[in-house]
Structure formats: C-alpha cells, structure tokens
Amino acid sequence: MAYPVVDEAKCVGCEECVDICPCDVFEMKNEKCVVERSEDCEECESCVETCEEGAIEMVEG
Ligand code: SF4
C-alpha cells in the first residue's frame, strides 16, 4: 500500500493536488497542502504528476 508525502519546503500552495485527487486525500493548512487522509489514497499518482514543484512522492507503507 502506497500513499503520498509532501515536502513542505517545496510546496508553494498552488492547491493543484487538492483539486486533482479523486479521493480527497489532501487538505490545505497554512497555505501548504498536507496529507490528511492517506488511507483513502488509491495510488493513481495524479498528484505526483500534477505537482510542478516535485513536492509529492509516493512511499510504501
Ligand atoms: S501541487 Fe505541489 S505545490 Fe501545489 S499544493 Fe500540492 S504539493 Fe504543494
């Protein structure tokens, strides 16, 4: 089972990952996105592809 992690230092708060995730995994907090519901991730990797900052990567867990 894999889920995304966000490198907060790279995140510019564009919200693209929040918009594209079909599973509502992300939330915005203090102008950064955070992984709020990693258990709902279906591993489509759309968020990884969408983030132009390269701030999201998938980890096995
Ligand atoms: S798409 Fe990338 S830069 Fe934009 S909010 Fe998500 S993690 Fe941050």
Ligand code: SF4
């Ligand atoms: S891999 Fe897909 S389902 Fe999982 S957080 Fe990213 S966009 Fe959402």
